[in-house]
Amino acid sequence: MLRALEIRDILIIERLDLAFQPGLNVLTGETGAGKSILLDALGFVLGWRGRAELVRNGAAQGEVIAVFDLPEGHAARDVLDDAGLDAGPELILRRVNTTDGRKTAWVNDRRCSGEVLRRLSETLVELHGQHDDRGLLDPKGHRAILDDFAGVAAELSAVRAAWAARAAAAKALREAEEALDAARAEEEFLRFAVKELDELAPEPGEEEALDVARRRMQAAARIREDIAKAHAALSEGAEQNLTDASRWLEGAADGAEGALDGALAALDRAMVELGDAVSEVETCLSGLSFDPSDLENTEERLFAIRALARKHQMTPDELPELRASLSARLDALDRGAEGIDGLRSDLQEAEAAYDTAASGLTAARTAAGLRLDKAVSAELAPLKMERAVFRTQVEEAAPGPEGRDAVSFTVATNPGAPSGPINKIASGGELSRFLLALKVCLAERDRGVTMIFDEIDRGVGGATADAVGRRLAQLAAEGQVLVVTHSPQVAALGAHHWRVEKSVADEVTTSTVTALDAGAREGEIARMLSGDTVTEEARAAARALLAG
Template sequence: MLVGLSIHNVVLIERLELAFAPGLTVLTGETGAGKSILLDALGLALGARAESGLVRKGAAQAMVAAAFQLAQDHAVQRLLEEQGIAAEDNLILRRQVGSDGRSRAFVNDQPVSVAFLKTLGEHLIEIEGQFETHGLLDPANHRDLLDGFGGHRALLEATAAAHRAWRAAEDALAEAEAALAQARSDEEYLRHAVAELELIAPQPEEEARLAQERQVLMAGAQVIEAIGAAHQDLAGDRGADRTLIAAERRLQRVADRLGDALGSELAAIAGCLDRAGVELREAIAGLQSLQQALDADPARLERVEERLHALRDLARKHRIRADDLPAHLAELTARLQLIDGRSGDLAALQKQAAETRGAYVRAALALTEARGKAARALDQAVARELAPLKLDKARFVTRIQPLPEMQWGEAGQERAAFEVATNPGAEPGPIQRIASGGELARFMLALKVSLARAQPVPTLVFDEVDAGIGGATAAAVGERLKRLAGQVQVLVITHSPQVAALGAQHWRVEKKVAKGATSTSVATLSAEARREEIARMLSGATISDEARAAADKLLKGAA
């Protein structure tokens, strides 16, 4: 709820600090005292359009700050989190407007856009005047208000979940159908390409292996000659192999004639020669094997080159790398399977889409039926409020209109609209187009009282909701404002003593002229001052004893 309002240099207000309480707060004062300036200032803090004319004459800038207490689960907490602003129990919206009309907006001293400030304001305060076109008068809000009135949260959650499941199934089906249609359009190409690739049967990283083997084979005779010479050097009559064996034998014979120390050392050396011989013989065997392989297939180079050229030609044809040919074959094969073996999968997706649609329709139908019951209950609740507000000939109707399937959504299959008929026999129409200014304000009050438990905004402001009425009707307006204030915080600007007498908090707005300057101030009234103010509202400029007695009666009746 709104707990404080600080106003500096706004039109006639030089400096004003207001503290708000729960329940019903009434603001009274003579016409022209500046009550509308308070609303303009509050609107600035809530993101309304800024104009240089709002800045007090002679001041460099105007400033308004509105402080709120928030519940932990208030929708504003999520909005703050999305903007990276620390969510706290207290929230301060601040707006500065320069004499050039430029403005800056802040939330908890962090700069924000005016648009974001306005979004927050719409969740915090609703200002209801005779010609307001938001809040209850916006048809976009009517379905949500009806659901709040009917307590449809569980049905809404079930319908939203069913709709998401249906849309997911429809998307999966559409994707599969599109893939199948594309595959069918490319079927001839796909079959040819798969057959061609399967004939070649490319292997992973085959190009690199073939290129390396081709390089070796192209060396040809030079490689074979070098291998043969190396083999002769190692294994010939005077090769390293025979030399090592001879040296090892000599050392073994000599070692037997030496003492233990020298004999052991010489034996160790002979062992080294033996191990070297083992490694050398493995190298000789490897050279023999490689020489035989190269000599065994003189046509190998031609086959390697043919295979390499075939892979590269196929890669160019498909505009990919040769190493990607195996993956490309797998992809084309999968696309063919959409035609050859996916009809069963498509049928399963079609079945799932139909089943999830049916589940959504059933959930939405339950919500539709609940909305119908809530609409009838709301119509009856509003009707009970209309007669005391001197609208007994009017009729309020909550119209539920089915939506075409393409507009079905998580919130169901229909829209809701609040309509009224002010004359007997007339067809109901949109409330803001049918009702006159005074009627509209009272219709809105009747709605607000009926929808109190569904009210998403914690603070309501009524601007002269009692305009043009008096007596019993004004008393009925006041009684409903007081009842509404039991559910949410209510601020009302009023000229009606019957309404003023019901306030839990009473402020008087005054305009004063001092040293040639005009200013507006707001005073919290004591019990005696409140009696005098209500007496003034009853009798005018001259307050009579009769007016004071009548004020006492009103205040006593309101207690």
């Protein structure tokens, strides 16, 4: 509910503080008094697109503050949460417009964008009138209006889920077909590359191992001859010489009286060390022994692995991974047709499920459309439009997440006359009554929203104006309705009444709004009945209207 509206330096309003109430709030006044400026100011703070220049002449900036009650569960709380803004028991919107055109907005004292204001406004206020292009006259919103009236949230959720599943199945099939086409385009390459990799079968780390073995064999070929010569010298010449020397010294030892004992001991040690050296050299020679063909084979495989790596522009150690990847693609190609058939079957099942859900939603919308037509027709009779025809058209449209229905509200103002879109067929007064009848039927969906009717009673009077007023009061019974009106019958049914007046002082025009008590209401309604000169008869008529 809109609780307060404060306006500073907007157009011809210098300062204005309004405290609105639940129920039917009526604003009356002479034409041009500034009633539409109030709506301009409210639209400005709600982020609606409107006049470019709003700042009062001579002021540095204009400002509007709107205060709304925000009960628990109100839809505005979700918008605030999405925007990262705090939500308390009240919502304070403030927007400033400077003379250079800059606009700045706050929500509960925190800066926000105009887009956030507009999203909030959709949950807070509905504006209705013959120039309304945001609500019931916008054909783009008719399907959502019918869905709310029909109460098909569960059916709509099922259709959205089925559409998402259908889209996922279609995407999977499309991607699989594209992958299969791409694989077929490179089938010859895949088969040759996999065959080549399979034949060589490189292993991770193999290139490094082959390189080490190759270098070892190349080194062995260079040093083995020298080592063999050393082995021959040690095992044949040196050993024999030591043996001979030891034998000769032992024969002379007895006559040397111990002088040769140290030499003989040294020779014994030398023989042991010589034996160890020969053994180590033999071990080395054994390790350096290889078949010359081993070096050739090692080099051949090493060069083949390196050549294949260069061909595929990668390191030799990446070849096994490439082999696995290309083999998988080739397997996918070979199994592709079978997989495509399965995905086509999945898509057919998803499409069938979507068709079932969408058909159920269409049936529910069609039935609800008939109920809405009947309800609106019942409301049109008291509004002196009993011969008019309202129809909810549910027609087939391109399938989508909201189903495959296009919904539009059409009217025919007289029997036999062609029907057409509600915003193109009806005249100003007829259109206002169509809108009011529709709003009465849809009132249940508008709980928590302040409804504003801008001269919706234009072009009607007498009993029809009284019927309009009573339906506005009915809409306001459990909520809040603001109505700008020139009809005394409507004004008399208001629970709260404000008069908008324009005055000129020192060649400056200003607009003021005054809350009326019971006596002032009688005078205002009498003025609406009789004009500038308020007669006693007009006052009597005003009292009769106020008495109900």
